[in-house]
Structures are given as C-alpha cells and as structure tokens.
Amino acid sequence: MVDILLAKQSRTPNAPEYAETLPGHLELVLRVARTLLAKRGAAVLDMLGLDAKRWQRVLEQAVLSAAALHDLGKANSQFQRLVRGHRLTQAYRHEVLTLVILHQQPALDAWLFSSIPPIARALALRAVAGHHLRFSPDRSLQPQPSGQLTLHLLLDHPDTQAALRCAGAMLSLPEPPRLNATELSLTDDQARPLADWLHKALAGAWEDQDARRCAGAVLALLVAADICASAVIRHGLDPAQWAEETLTYCLSGEDLARVVAHRLKGQPLRPFQEQVASTPSRLTLVTAGCGTGKTIAAYCWAARQAAGRRLFFCYPTTGTATEGFTTYALPDFAESSALVHSRAVYDLMELRESDEQPTAFEQAWSGLTTWGARLSVVTVDTVLGLFQHTRTGLTSFPALAGAAFVFDEVHLYDDRLFRTLLRFLADCRNAPVLLMTASLPPNRRTALEQLACQLREPLTVIPGPAEFETLPRYLVQHVDSQTAIATVEEALCANRRVLWIANTVERAMSLARVAAERGWPVELYHSRYRYRDRLERHRVIMNAFRPDTNRGPVLAVTTQVCEVSLDISADLLVTELAPPPALIQRLGRLNRWALPGTDVAPAPALVLLPPNAAPYRPEELAEGQRWLEAIIGRPLSQQDLREAYEQLASSSPLHPATDVVWLDRMLDSTPQALREPGTTIDVLREEDLPNVKHRADAVGYAIPMLLGPVSRELARWRRCFGIPVAPTGSIDYDTTWGAQWSRSTGGE
Structure with missing residues (x-):
C-alpha cells in the first residue's frame, strides 16, 4: 500500500x-x-x-x-x-x-x-x-x-x-x-x-x-x-x-459611461442610442444595420442594466470578439477585462506587443479569467457553451451568475445555436439581455416574442435610426464574369477600392492569382492561413481600405470571412450568389460610411452565379436568387434588404433547445456540439513544429483545413497541444496565398 x-x-x-x-x-x-x-x-x-x-x-x-x-x-x-x-x-x-x-x-x-x-x-x-x-x-x-x-x-x-x-x-x-x-x-x-x-x-x-x-x-x-x-x-x-477577492468586482454606470465617452469623442448620442439606453425591459432586441452606432448604444444600455453587475459582450466569431475587445474594453478596462475564445491566447500576446506568453489561466483555464473581470468580451460559445457542458462555460459560471449580457450579430447564429440562445433566455430568466442583429427571420422574431410571452415579461424591439436604415446605399445587378472583370478594371483605373467575394477558398485563390497576373493591385484574404499570417492579411486589408489613406486603388479578394471580420467600406462589390443573410452581410461592406444628409450615390454591387453551390445547399442559393429578384435594379437601403428577406424567410416554428446537457440530461454529462457541424479542422504543419513551444504558439501556427481529404488518416496523426500535426509535405503553404492540401494528400 x-x-x-x-x-x-x-x-x-x-x-x-x-x-x-x-x-x-x-x-x-x-x-x-x-x-x-x-x-x-x-x-x-x-x-x-x-x-x-x-x-x-x-x-x-x-x-x-x-x-x-x-x-x-x-x-x-x-x-x-x-x-x-x-x-x-x-x-x-x-x-x-x-x-x-x-x-x-x-x-x-x-x-x-x-x-x-x-x-x-x-x-x-x-x-x-x-x-x-x-x-x-x-x-x-x-x-x-x-x-x-x-x-x-x-x-x-x-x-x-x-x-x-x-x-x-x-x-x-x-x-x-x-x-x-x-x-x-x-x-x-x-x-x-x-x-x-x-x-x-x-x-x-x-x-x-x-x-x-x-x-x-x-x-x-x-x-x-x-x-x-x-x-x-x-x-x-x-x-x-x-x-x-476576484468575485468581488463589478461595474458601475460611470465605468461604462467612460467607454461611451471615449468612443463619442465629444459628439452627442443619437436619439436611437438614447432609446436603447433607456429601455426598461430585461429583454431588448435591437434590429439595426451597419454604421448605426449600435455598439455604442449597447454600452449605453449596459451603463444602466449592468451597473452593480458584470458584463459579458458576446460575439459570434473570434475575430469580432478580439476587435470588440481591442476597441472598447482594452482602452478603459485594461486591468479588469477578459478576452475569452479559442484563439485568445495568441491575440492577447499580439495586443501586448510582446513575446511574453499569456498567463497559465489565459492559456489553460480561460474561464477563470472571467472571475476577476468586470467586462468580459467573449465568443458566444463561452456563455451558451454552459448549456452543452463546455469546460470554459462551466468554469465561468460563478462570473456568469448575476451578469448582464449583450449578444451581437445574432443573425449569424445557426439554428442550433439560436435555439440554445432561446433556452438561455428561458432558464436564465432574471439576467438582463440585449440582442442585436442586422436582420432577423420572422420565425426567430416570433420565437423571441412567444418566449417573452411565456415568461410573462415584455420584449422591447428597437429598430435602427430611420435616417440610416432608409438611406439608399446599394445598386445590385446580376452580371456575368466578363462584365464583372471589365467593371473591376475600370474601377481600379479610377482609383477605387474593390471587394470581390468568392464562396470557396479555392476560387478566391484562383481569382487572386489571375488578378496578379493582370497586374492589378490585389490582396487576398480567407480563412486558410496560419492564424498569425491571417492576422497580418487582415491588417493589410484594413490598412488598404482605411478611409483616411491615399494609398490608391486596391482589389481585396476574400471569402465569407469578410462578412463580419472586415470593418471596411468598398466602392464596388463583386460577390458570388449566396443565401440572403450572407449577401446582406456582404453588402454591409459596400458604401458603409455613407451618412444621411451627404450627397453619396448608391454604390454598385455585382452578383455572379457560382459554378456550384458549395459550401451552401442548392436550396439556400435558390432562396438567394429569389431575394435578388425582389430587390434588383433600384437603389436599396438596409431596410429594403431586410424587408425583402423577411418576406422570403422560413416561417417554420422555432423553439428553445430541448436536449441541453446541463439541464435536460439526467446522468450523461458528456459535452455536445453547440453549433451545427463544420467541414474544417485546425491542423499544424510538421514543418512548423520547431516554432511551437507554448500553447499560444500552437494557436498562432494552426491552419483550418478541409477535413474531407484527410478524414481517414487523421486519427493516426500525432498531436501537439491537442492539435493534429499534418505530416511534412502534406500541405502546400504560402504566407500570401494560404494553404492547400498537396496532391499527394488528396489535393483540393
């Protein structure tokens, strides 16, 4: 013994x-x-x-x-x-x-x-x-x-x-x-x-x-x-x-007022922002497009609803979470804020502009960082993951209890994630919640209204400011590829900034190479980079589209990653046909900075038919086609886009999730997926392993790759910090063009 x-x-x-x-x-x-x-x-x-x-x-x-x-x-x-x-x-x-x-x-x-x-x-x-x-x-x-x-x-x-x-x-x-x-x-x-x-x-x-x-x-x-x-x-x-000691911290209204003042720079609140700030309801839904100032409105709401509490600001993607943290949390809450998502350990190192590794809490127990944070900027997975038994969600629970919550970009949630959001609202029934979205299908809005009715409390719905929502920003046209190429060339010659969005990484890479061969000033941006290189590509694109720069013409070729991660305004948009929510997001990158009362004409958006439906389902593209037919050929506002979509979107009933591990499974505690399954998996290249010494390094060198070509052999690969390691030579990689499976691996 x-x-x-x-x-x-x-x-x-x-x-x-x-x-x-x-x-x-x-x-x-x-x-x-x-x-x-x-x-x-x-x-x-x-x-x-x-x-x-x-x-x-x-x-x-x-x-x-x-x-x-x-x-x-x-x-x-x-x-x-x-x-x-x-x-x-x-x-x-x-x-x-x-x-x-x-x-x-x-x-x-x-x-x-x-x-x-x-x-x-x-x-x-x-x-x-x-x-x-x-x-x-x-x-x-x-x-x-x-x-x-x-x-x-x-x-x-x-x-x-x-x-x-x-x-x-x-x-x-x-x-x-x-x-x-x-x-x-x-x-x-x-x-x-x-x-x-x-x-x-x-x-x-x-x-x-x-x-x-x-x-x-x-x-x-x-x-x-x-x-x-x-x-x-x-x-x-x-x-x-x-x-x-850590669980003592909470916010005051003055704390959040500083965030608002920092962003307003002496300008007064818009009436729309004042309306959001003064809502008395526990549940509030804001439906407003880009450029309306809804993030500032959210912090105004929090100054009232989160006083004496913590605040969790929840984004749908790691990129938007880091951007929100950098812009709003870091300047005023550097010592009492937390950034929590799957890539946060690397982003924190970048934000600190140091090679110093994040703390052990940040690397291995990120949920604990929320205990001492008055403001936590997170992906929605941190909060809703509680319901499907993610370790970070459960570890964060002492901080989640008694907090106020902002859920941004709700329109980007898939049905599984949205149904879990409904369940959160149903069971966390005394938590102040602000939901923000550019558009919302009727069945989702109905689900929120029915839930509020069941809870016997009001749901306050606040639309975006009419002067922004009704401003004609876009002129959408169906064109063929030759017309698109000619229009792009003309725009570049006129010193314009052009955004071209393909539905797949492969087509984006091919298009960017063709543009480079033509001598166009092209920049490529998609998801299939090492994360450290993706951040650099993101910076390049953002700098090229900065409104105060005189850099000259640029063509940014991207994929769906631009739909939420790029806060830019193009003069011309070319996009492949996609589902209506994706197209609405893409159009949000066109003529974005147009303001009411200024003489800004609607900007052109050209829509191409892709060679196949991937990565969408054919019926999703068919819905996109019907939506286009309803709006094409006339100046369009954000309100026009939303109303056309709401007339087409599914009216099938949507109910709160009924099989969440946390509350529905009596004995089985194994975590379940919070989102609908994807088609990619993060991998490390064996060639990069000499540079991977810490968990943050592994995040920085990881590449999201299509799972299909290696699904049979993946189980045999070794792992580094839990990430599969692709054998030497299996990935063709370039810091500008990105990654592809080599032909010997199955090609792409």
Missing part, C-alpha cells in the same frame, strides 16, 4: 505538497465551494429564477456534499499507480468509483447525507458523477480492459480517513465511520447497478424544472470549484482567498 494518497501528479510523490494529496485537494475544493456559495449563491438563484426560501439550503447542501466527496474514488490502487507515472488503463474512472464506494458503504452514505433532504443528496450525486464531463451510463459503468482482475479501494488508508474527518469538521458532521479496504472484481459489472441507483435518486427531482436548474447550478459550481482549487494553487495562491 502506498504511504500517501495523491489527488494530483507530484514531482515528489513521496513528499508531495499538501494540495497534491487527496485530503489536501478535497479540503481546497470544499473551501472554494464554500466561498462560491457565499459570494455568488444568491446571484445564482436569482439568475435562474429559483426561490431562495426553497432552494438556497438545497443548493448549499448539495454543492458542499459533492465537494467533500467528488474525488474520494481516487483512493484506489490503479489511480495511485497512474498518478505516480505508471502507464496503464483504468478499469473505472475515479468519479465512478466514488459512487461505487457510496453505493457499497451505506454507513458512509448515511453519515454524509442523513441530515439533508433527499433532493440535495440526488443533486450532489449527479454532480459527482458528471464533474469531469465524461460520465455516460452506457459506457462509464462498464470496466475497461486494464490487464488486472481486481482493483483495490483503499478505504482504510489513513489519508482516506483524514479526508473524511476534514470534510466532517467543515460540514459540522460527527466522526466519520471507519471503512475497510475493499477488493473490486473487474471480471463482472459491479458498477452496473449504479445506473438504477442514480436514476431512482434523481427521478422525482427531474420532473421539476426548478430542480433541474438547481441541479445544473450544483454541477457548474462543483466544476468551477474543482478547477479553481487545482489551478490557482499552482501559482502559490490560496484558491479560496483568490476566489473571494
């Missing part, structure tokens, strides 16, 4: 730090959990619409019991060998063994749970099972081949008893029962009865929607406490004290 039970790997396993031992880790998690309940418990109940008189004690009892118990299953012979560096497969994960111990030791169950109501016990058991987000009743309760016939539960170990005594002291429980060592046979399914045992414990509670929301809160708080205790201690800080 080992002398010391470890909960974490240690450089000195025979003389570990106390926090690395099983008693030490359980004590830390329990202390952090107690802090989270003290600091955020009331906010959690309020956000989820749970009556404190009924649910406060249940929440506290369930979270503390789960924290005291969650890693007890690590007191087993296989885990103790694994944590000491032995290579082996565990027959059961430790959270399953925690439940096995409880199931087989009724005295322990009674000691921990007899003084609390059954519902608190049930929610604690669910949290223990799911706190590593890997529990599935169909898979987790079957022993995995480990090369052993038995497994020893080290229940008589002094450290096991010490952990229980510590928990008992912190929870005001009597002396824990003495437990005996147990040998668990791995030749039969001794864990299989847990499924019925857990189901029986939870079945009654699961009929109550309030109980489900409380169950979600218990699990999220346990995950957050566990991660905080594990991560913060590595930096020599006391996790509970750190949590207490």
Whole structure:
C-alpha cells in the first residue's frame, strides 16, 4: 500500500505538497465551494429564477456534499499507480468509483447525507458523477480492459480517513465511520447497478424544472470549484482567498459611461442610442444595420442594466470578439477585462506587443479569467457553451451568475445555436439581455416574442435610426464574369477600392492569382492561413481600405470571412450568389460610411452565379436568387434588404433547445456540439513544429483545413497541444496565398 494518497501528479510523490494529496485537494475544493456559495449563491438563484426560501439550503447542501466527496474514488490502487507515472488503463474512472464506494458503504452514505433532504443528496450525486464531463451510463459503468482482475479501494488508508474527518469538521458532521479496504472484481459489472441507483435518486427531482436548474447550478459550481482549487494553487495562491477577492468586482454606470465617452469623442448620442439606453425591459432586441452606432448604444444600455453587475459582450466569431475587445474594453478596462475564445491566447500576446506568453489561466483555464473581470468580451460559445457542458462555460459560471449580457450579430447564429440562445433566455430568466442583429427571420422574431410571452415579461424591439436604415446605399445587378472583370478594371483605373467575394477558398485563390497576373493591385484574404499570417492579411486589408489613406486603388479578394471580420467600406462589390443573410452581410461592406444628409450615390454591387453551390445547399442559393429578384435594379437601403428577406424567410416554428446537457440530461454529462457541424479542422504543419513551444504558439501556427481529404488518416496523426500535426509535405503553404492540401494528400 502506498504511504500517501495523491489527488494530483507530484514531482515528489513521496513528499508531495499538501494540495497534491487527496485530503489536501478535497479540503481546497470544499473551501472554494464554500466561498462560491457565499459570494455568488444568491446571484445564482436569482439568475435562474429559483426561490431562495426553497432552494438556497438545497443548493448549499448539495454543492458542499459533492465537494467533500467528488474525488474520494481516487483512493484506489490503479489511480495511485497512474498518478505516480505508471502507464496503464483504468478499469473505472475515479468519479465512478466514488459512487461505487457510496453505493457499497451505506454507513458512509448515511453519515454524509442523513441530515439533508433527499433532493440535495440526488443533486450532489449527479454532480459527482458528471464533474469531469465524461460520465455516460452506457459506457462509464462498464470496466475497461486494464490487464488486472481486481482493483483495490483503499478505504482504510489513513489519508482516506483524514479526508473524511476534514470534510466532517467543515460540514459540522460527527466522526466519520471507519471503512475497510475493499477488493473490486473487474471480471463482472459491479458498477452496473449504479445506473438504477442514480436514476431512482434523481427521478422525482427531474420532473421539476426548478430542480433541474438547481441541479445544473450544483454541477457548474462543483466544476468551477474543482478547477479553481487545482489551478490557482499552482501559482502559490490560496484558491479560496483568490476566489473571494476576484468575485468581488463589478461595474458601475460611470465605468461604462467612460467607454461611451471615449468612443463619442465629444459628439452627442443619437436619439436611437438614447432609446436603447433607456429601455426598461430585461429583454431588448435591437434590429439595426451597419454604421448605426449600435455598439455604442449597447454600452449605453449596459451603463444602466449592468451597473452593480458584470458584463459579458458576446460575439459570434473570434475575430469580432478580439476587435470588440481591442476597441472598447482594452482602452478603459485594461486591468479588469477578459478576452475569452479559442484563439485568445495568441491575440492577447499580439495586443501586448510582446513575446511574453499569456498567463497559465489565459492559456489553460480561460474561464477563470472571467472571475476577476468586470467586462468580459467573449465568443458566444463561452456563455451558451454552459448549456452543452463546455469546460470554459462551466468554469465561468460563478462570473456568469448575476451578469448582464449583450449578444451581437445574432443573425449569424445557426439554428442550433439560436435555439440554445432561446433556452438561455428561458432558464436564465432574471439576467438582463440585449440582442442585436442586422436582420432577423420572422420565425426567430416570433420565437423571441412567444418566449417573452411565456415568461410573462415584455420584449422591447428597437429598430435602427430611420435616417440610416432608409438611406439608399446599394445598386445590385446580376452580371456575368466578363462584365464583372471589365467593371473591376475600370474601377481600379479610377482609383477605387474593390471587394470581390468568392464562396470557396479555392476560387478566391484562383481569382487572386489571375488578378496578379493582370497586374492589378490585389490582396487576398480567407480563412486558410496560419492564424498569425491571417492576422497580418487582415491588417493589410484594413490598412488598404482605411478611409483616411491615399494609398490608391486596391482589389481585396476574400471569402465569407469578410462578412463580419472586415470593418471596411468598398466602392464596388463583386460577390458570388449566396443565401440572403450572407449577401446582406456582404453588402454591409459596400458604401458603409455613407451618412444621411451627404450627397453619396448608391454604390454598385455585382452578383455572379457560382459554378456550384458549395459550401451552401442548392436550396439556400435558390432562396438567394429569389431575394435578388425582389430587390434588383433600384437603389436599396438596409431596410429594403431586410424587408425583402423577411418576406422570403422560413416561417417554420422555432423553439428553445430541448436536449441541453446541463439541464435536460439526467446522468450523461458528456459535452455536445453547440453549433451545427463544420467541414474544417485546425491542423499544424510538421514543418512548423520547431516554432511551437507554448500553447499560444500552437494557436498562432494552426491552419483550418478541409477535413474531407484527410478524414481517414487523421486519427493516426500525432498531436501537439491537442492539435493534429499534418505530416511534412502534406500541405502546400504560402504566407500570401494560404494553404492547400498537396496532391499527394488528396489535393483540393
């Protein structure tokens, strides 16, 4: 038997730090959990619409019991060998063994749970099972081949008893029962009865929607406490004290007023912005096109709705999140803001203009960075990911509780993401929320209105300023490729700035090469670059289109990435036919800076038929064609584009998601996709590995590539920081043109 039970790997396993031992880790998690309940418990109940008189004690009892118990299953012979560096497969994960111990030791169950109501016990058991987000009743309760016939539960170990005594002291429980060592046979399914045992414990509670929301809160708080205790201690800080200090921060109206003043530069608010700022409703929908000042309006709204809270500003893409962070958060909240998305570790390094690596929190535990941030600028995945069990979403939960939320560019959400947004609005029923969009299909607006009706509260809808929304900006025409080329050449000769958008990277690359051969001043921009090079291409395009530059003519050839990531204004737009929402976004890059009262004529937009529908479905392009037929041949405003789309868009009912892991799945805790599946995967080139020393480097050198050509061989590739490494020679790459699979790999 080992002398010391470890909960974490240690450089000195025979003389570990106390926090690395099983008693030490359980004590830390329990202390952090107690802090989270003290600091955020009331906010959690309020956000989820749970009556404190009924649910406060249940929440506290369930979270503390789960924290005291969650890693007890690590007191087993296989885990103790694994944590000491032995290579082996565990027959059961430790959270399953925690439940096995409880199931087989009724005295322990009674000691921990007899003084609390059954519902608190049930929610604690669910949290223990799911706190590593890997529990599935169909898979987790079957022993995995480990090369052993038995497994020893080290229940008589002094450290096991010490952990229980510590928990008992912190929870005001009597002396824990003495437990005996147990040998668990791995030749039969001794864990299989847990499924019925857990189901029986939870079945009654699961009929109550309030109980489900409380169950979600218990699990999220346990995950957050566990991660905080594990991560913060590595930096020599006391996790509970750190949590207490960071979770104190919140915004004031004056804080956000500074952001607005910084952007207005002495100009007064527009009436539209004042209307958004003064809305009294918890739920507000703003439908306004580009250039209307709706982001400033959002911060004006937050100055009223987020005072005394935190603010989460949610964008649909990493690029727009970083741009929003750079423009609005960084100047006024440099020390109390967070940028959270999948590429943030690299963007933060770039913003700091330093080779200094981001902090360990920023690299590995980004959800913790939101705890100390008054303003968090994130991709929507951070917030809505809570509902599908992303680790970042669950870790952020203590900061999400009691916050206000802005969801920008809602029209870019796919149906799965939008349905999860509806579920967020339904279950986080006391959180102030501002939704912003350029256009919204009737079925989505109807879904929001119906949800507000079900919640018995108003949905305030604020349109964009009429003088901007009705300004004629565009003149759309259907043309062939020869006409498009001739028009582009004429525009370039006239010192104009031209944006040409292709639907696929391959066609964009081909078009840019043809333009270069003609001697045109062309710049290429798409998604298939190393991320560090993509940022440089983005800077090149932005500089070429800056309104205050006299650089001269330019042709930017891009793909769909321009639809939200490029804040530019072209004089001429050429685009392949696409679905109406995509075309509306593309047109938003044309004549963007036109202002009411100025003598600016509508700018031309030329639409080409692509050779095939990819990456869209044929029916989506057919809808785009019908939309064009309704608007073509006359000067058009943003309002014209939106109204034409609303007349064509689907009226099929849209309802909140009904299968979110956080609140709907009783036992299965494995994360599910938040968005509809894509066709690309991030990879690293083997040629770049000498430059990849840290996680931020891996992000900077990663390239999003089409999955199809390598789908069969991908599983055999090694990984670096979790990213697949493409073998040498499999990707043809150029910093200007981007990446393609080589012909030997399957070509593109």
